[in-house]
Amino acid sequence: MKEKEATLIAKALGEPSRFSIYSQIAEGDGIYCGEVCNKHALSPGTVSHHLKVLTDLGLITSRKEGLNVYYRSVPEKFSAYLAYLQSLNRK
Amino acid sequence: MKEKEATLIAKALGEPSRFSIYSQIAEGDGIYCGEVCNKHALSPGTVSHHLKVLTDLGLITSRKEGLNVYYRSVPEKFSAYLAYLQSLNRK
């Protein structure tokens, strides 16, 4: 992973709502968009926006199931980010 | 470390200039403020601002040496942040 990508991920997780949403997704085994809206006091449009940012960065993936959209995390991507951060100390 | 603090650190590192400045400090064994200004095309005021943000978060410390101010990283703080991130996956 390059510095630019790491910075974009850090920026994404630096927004409180988005960090919280990512945490919720990462902790479970997948979740529907609506459940995210329920847990956080945010409009559907705002939640959809945050989910798109996380998806574009590869931190989560989505799959349509009927009317709902199912989201789950991509641990490998997150691990790659952690590995990059770890390499910063004592390079 | 709590979620709020982790988010603040992520936000701080999500700003490209600040991420780059932190990297420069973390990679070496300490550095003067002026050297940071030289490496990055930023005004002294801007660099000072970024260094203050990182200092307030406990990611770096400063010590005055004559006319110069010497900065070095606090690896323990950064490690605590990494540990928190690691706990997000598979909690």
Place this chain on the structure above:
DNA sequence: CGACTACTTTGATGTTCGTCAAAATAGTTG
């Protein structure tokens, strides 16, 4: 003390971006 240096603080500016309401889209179901 007075000139100089390294850094910090202040004030202003332009941009980014989180948020919502509302319109639009896609898919379901009678």
Place this chain on the structure above:
DNA sequence: CAACTATTTTGACGAACATCAAAGTAGTCG
């Protein structure tokens, strides 16, 4: 097809913030 539901997109607005120039501060040195 028509009504409905879940999500996304659009447009607008306000707040946060990165940046700079310039003024301020602290410490050094003749």
